[in-house]
Each structure stands twice: as C-alpha cells, then as structure tokens.
Amino acid sequence: MSSPIPETVADALRLSNLSFRHLFYVCGVYFVCRVVYWLIVYPRFFSPLRHLPGPPVGEPILGQARKIFSTQVGMAAREWINEYGSIVRAVGPVGLERLIFITPEGLHQIMSRPLDCPRPLYLRNFFELITGRGLLTVMGEEHKQMRRVMNPAFSLQNLMAQTDMYYEPITKCESSLLQSCRHNATPSSLVNIISAKLDLNGEKGAILPMYEWLSKVTLDIICETAFGYHADSLNNPHDELAEAYEILLNLQTGQNMFRFVFAMSLPGGPRFLSSEFAYKYRAFFKYTRFFGKFSPSSSFGRVQTFSRQILSEKIKDLEESGVSADDMHGKKDIMSLLMRARANETDQRGYAMSNNIMVDQVLIFLGAGHETTASGLTWTLWLLANNKGYQSRLRDEVTPVFQENPRPDYRTLNGLEWLDCVIMESLRVMPPIPTTVRKTATTDYIDGVLVPEGTLLQICIRQINTWKHVWGEDAEEFRPERWFNLPKAYNPSYSHLSFISGPHSCIGKTMAIIEMKAVLASLILNFDFDPAYPGQEAKPASAITMKPTDGMPLTVRRA
Ligand code: HEM
Numbered sequence: 001m002s003s004p005i006p007e008t009v010a011d012a013l014r015l016s017n018l019s020f021r022h023l024f025y026v027c028g029v030y031f032v033c034r035v036v037y038w039l040i041v042y043p044r045f046f047s048p049l050r051h052l053p054g055p056p057v058g059e060p061i062l063g064q065a066r067k068i069f070s071t072q073v074g075m076a077a078r079e080w081i082n083e084y085g086s087i088v089r090a091v092g093p094v095g096l097e098r099l100i101f102i103t104p105e106g107l108h109q110i111m112s113r114p115l116d117c118p119r120p121l122y123l124r125n126f127f128e129l130i131t132g133r134g135l136l137t138v139m140g141e142e143h144k145q146m147r148r149v150m151n152p153a154f155s156l157q158n159l160m161a162q163t164d165m166y167y168e169p170i171t172k173c174e175s176s177l178l179q180s181c182r183h184n185a186t187p188s189s190l191v192n193i194i195s196a197k198l199d200l201n202g203e204k205g206a207i208l209p210m211y212e213w214l215s216k217v218t219l220d221i222i223c224e225t226a227f228g229y230h231a232d233s234l235n236n237p238h239d240e241l242a243e244a245y246e247i248l249l250n251l252q253t254g255q256n257m258f259r260f261v262f263a264m265s266l267p268g269g270p271r272f273l274s275s276e277f278a279y280k281y282r283a284f285f286k287y288t289r290f291f292g293k294f295s296p297s298s299s300f301g302r303v304q305t306f307s308r309q310i311l312s313e314k315i316k317d318l319e320e321s322g323v324s325a326d327d328m329h330g331k332k333d334i335m336s337l338l339m340r341a342r343a344n345e346t347d348q349r350g351y352a353m354s355n356n357i358m359v360d361q362v363l364i365f366l367g368a369g370h371e372t373t374a375s376g377l378t379w380t381l382w383l384l385a386n387n388k389g390y391q392s393r394l395r396d397e398v399t400p401v402f403q404e405n406p407r408p409d410y411r412t413l414n415g416l417e418w419l420d421c422v423i424m425e426s427l428r429v430m431p432p433i434p435t436t437v438r439k440t441a442t443t444d445y446i447d448g449v450l451v452p453e454g455t456l457l458q459i460c461i462r463q464i465n466t467w468k469h470v471w472g473e474d475a476e477e478f479r480p481e482r483w484f485n486l487p488k489a490y491n492p493s494y495s496h497l498s499f500i501s502g503p504h505s506c507i508g509k510t511m512a513i514i515e516m517k518a519v520l521a522s523l524i525l526n527f528d529f530d531p532a533y534p535g536q537e538a539k540p541a542s543a544i545t546m547k548p549t550d551g552m553p554l555t556v557r558r559a
Helices: 009-015 020-046 065-070 073-082 104-110 121-131 139-155 156-168 188-203 210-227 239-251 256-264 270-273 278-281 282-287 296-321 325-330 334-348 356-386 387-405 410-415 417-429 461-465 480-484 511-525
Strands: 086-091 098-101 204-208 438-439 444-446 449-451 456-459 526-530 551-556
Touching: 065 139, 073 086, 073 098, 073 461, 098 104, 104 444, 121 356, 139 156, 139 334, 139 356, 156 210, 156 410, 188 210, 188 356, 188 511, 188 551, 204 210, 210 239, 210 334, 210 356, 210 511, 210 551, 282 325, 296 356, 325 387, 334 356, 356 387, 356 511, 356 551, 387 417, 387 511, 387 526, 410 417, 410 511, 417 480, 417 511, 449 456, 511 526
Parallel strands: 098 456
Antiparallel strands: 086 098, 204 551, 438 456, 444 449, 526 551
C-alpha cells in the first residue's frame, strides 16, 4: 500500500516522525549558514570581484566599515587609491561590496548612464522622505521631463536677474564702502551683524563661529530665491523653518547615517519613518538604544509640513489673485518661474507638474542648495584664513569693484578672475559633498571590469578632485593660481567633480557659484580672517555634506 501524500506541513512532520522543534532547528541552521555565507564565505571565496585590488575583506560583520566611518570622510578611500590604484574593491558592512573608479573613462560610463547606474534605492528613499518626490529621487523619462521644466529657473538669464537678491541678507547699504547703494537693505545684514560684534571687541577682533553665520545667510538667500519667503534667520534665530532644518541637518553624521541607512533598507522602513504613527510616538525613538538621538520624524515632519504650508499659500495666493502665469515676469523666485514654466509646458508638450510635485521640487532646492553652499563658503574662508597672501590678493581685486558698485551684477562677479580661481580651488580641495554612491542595475563592463548587477559604486569626489595623476604632486594643496594654467591631464567633465557630471549633475551649480562669489567678496571686502588659535585644524564631518563639526571658529577683524 502506498503511503498517503501529506497535505500540510503538520501532516508531513507527523508522517516522518519529526516535530516542529526539528523544523525550527533546520530553519535556524539554514539561516545561520546563509548569514555566514554572505558575510564571510562569499566576499572571500566566491565574489567575482574578489581578485580586484583593494584592502582585505575586514571584520566579519562590519567589513571595512569601522575604517570608513571612523576616519575623516573619504580618507579611507584616498589611502586605498594611493595604495591599490585607480580601481579599488572594498567590503563595507554586512558583506556589501563597493567598487571605487577614479579614471575619466570609468566615471563617464557610470555617470552618463543613469538608468544602468542609478542612485541606490535607500538613498532615493532618504531624499524622498525629507524632500518628497523630485529630481533627486525620480529616474528616466520622468527625470528628463522634470529637468526640462526646471531648466528655465536656472537659466543664465534668470540667474542674472536673481543676483541682486543675494545681496539683501549680506550687506547693509550705509557701511562706509557701500554708500552709493540705492537699494532697500535688510535691517541687519550679515556684514552689519559681524561689524556690531567687532565693535564690542575693538582692535583685537572677535572669534566667531563662521559656519553658523554662513548657514543662516545661505538659508535666507535660498528661501528668498526658491520661493520668495523671508526666513530672516540672521535676525530671527527662532524662525520655525530654520530651527527645524538645523535639527534635521544635524542628523546626518556618519553614525546616524549608518543607522538611518539600516532603517531605510528594511522593508516598509521609509514609509514607517514618515508615517503619522511614527510622528505621534516620536518620543519613543529617543529612548531606544538603536536610534538614540536620531528621533527622525519630528524634524522631518516639521520641515515638510511647514515648507508645504508656505508653498501652498503662495500657490493659492497666486491663483486667487488671478495673476496669469505669463504676468509673473516680475517675480524671480524659482517657485514663480516653475508656475510659469508649467503653464507653458501644458500648452506645448503635455507635461505639467502637479502642485505637490512642484512643492517637492522647491523643498529639494532648499535641501540641496543651503548646507552645500554654506559648507563651501566656510571652507573657502578657512583656506583663506590660512593663506593671508591669497586673502589680501582677493581683497585687492574686489575692493575697487565694490567701491564703484556695492552690488556687482552677475557679469561683473564672473569677471573677477582671482575670485573665480579661489572659489573653484576651494570647491576642488574641500568639496561640500565629498562622496556619493550609485548601484549597478545591470551586469556590464566598467573601465574594463565586469561589474555584476547590484554592486555599489562609490564616487569619491574628494579623491577624484585631488588625484595626483591629474593635478600633480601638490594636488591636495590649496593653490588657486593653478586655475590660470590647468594641467594637461585635466578633463573638464571628470577631473573636478564637486557638482558631479552627466544627466544627474547639480542643477544649481552656476547659482551656487555666483552666490558664493557674492557672499565671499562682500565678507573679504569688509573683514580679515585668521585661524581662531594656533594649531587649529580643519574638522570636516563624516556626513553627506562635509560641514565643519566645530562651527569653524575664526578670528575676525575689520579689513
Ligand atoms: C556649493 C554648492 C553645491 C554643491 C557642492 C552641490 C553638489 C551637488 C552634487 C554633488 C550633486 C549630485 C548628488 C548625487 O548625485 O548624489 C547635486 C545634485 C543636485 N543639486 Fe547641488 N550642489 C550645490 C548647490 C545646489 C543648489 C544651490 C541647488 C538648487 C538651488 C542644488 C540643487 C541640486 C539638485 C536639484 C540636484 C539633483 C540633480 C539631479 O539629480 O538631476 N544644488 N548637487
């Protein structure tokens, strides 16, 4: 007689004299074997990338993570590139392999094919949680369309019209050098605030946390230029948006990012973190060992809700006032330009952004354009404080120009050669975003290596910008004069990657550079910067943005 066919797992266990306990053991052993295989066996013995040059696999669970996260951002990669060459394989946490490519050929293959090498899902989820659906998160055709709609807001013509708006929070007209100013200035601009602090201290000057002040001024500028909102965080430290952003941006240290990436990689993680439930019980996060001070939803929620509110009001105002999109020519903020572009797009090509998507775009500009510019400016001041000759040369260049016109326009700022060299060199040596990442969506050759689908590609911006092969032996030094005579090996698209390259390159590049020029020139014109104390060292954060962890104290005196 043939044995009966079991219909359920329980029947099968009964017929084979096994219990659920046995099944549990089998599953447990299987799970442990899988984990051991992925963490220890695969990267060492089976990975097709195991023969590529690079550091040893490292610790069983962490791989080289301890080194990556404990050293200054990008320094581990710099060491590896110096030791192993232009293609490096390193194993990070939980056995995740990453490849580092540094040659223009390799970088071109990665960056010119965003569908084959997109931003990894966890990063897109991270951006989507903070800023919503926009350029940083969408891909393919939708990305192309969004970019096309947004390009006019960043056109040369619009940037030229916008430049004057940058000066509002920077300078106050009555200062001795700015007597001929014809514009209405803010009640207390950055230059005035610093001057007032110096008045209290006399000749010896004052030690000021420059990052904090630059962060405020760039927030005020981006709020004004992005959606015409006067945050005035320079004078109002309790501005709701400024406060929420500060909390949010402080979350992006290496350790917090590691926790965040982990949480975002869990199925349903992103949705949970931005849910009403998480917001309601946010206090609970504070007391958990894993998340500690992470407590994400409070600041995320506040920034999103508050920004959406401002923007929705603006959209409503414009709609209710009956102003047609074409009549909005007077308004130069990005939001107004997007509304105009939207009207035209609907007519011509059938693609129009919804209000929500438009709101998200502007949130992205706020997120992507504030801290980056503040960090870029802070590092420039730091580099100039340590090179007084370069600093004086810049003052000599800008003083006559600003004496003639206290608010030089776009063309005049761009015509200042030394200012240009200083900004480009500072962005090269201390790029505000020091590293980014992509993930292969197909198996394909990159720089002669067959890279399997799903491999992480680390784009080491800081290392690429200071690669000795291109920039020479003094590649890591701040030498603005090198921009007068670029090296032969310099590749315009892939040797200076601070804004990356290709279809996903920074849309705000020209805007950021001109804004940095306006702020830096106004500061150097009025003040003299020195390190705060002998032996002071740069302390860049290991985070998405390389801001200084100590707020960058500098000694400031009148110029
Ligand atoms: C010094 C200042 C800035 C630096 C160094 C910088 C750098 C970058 C980098 C490296 C990326 C690529 C990130 C990645 O792919 O992982 C990027 C993308 C982007 N940036 Fe910037 N950025 C700056 C200022 C700005 C400003 C002022 C804005 C807008 C107002 C802006 C808007 C964006 C947007 C929308 C993207 C995504 C582009 C896309 O994927 O199509 N950035 N930026």
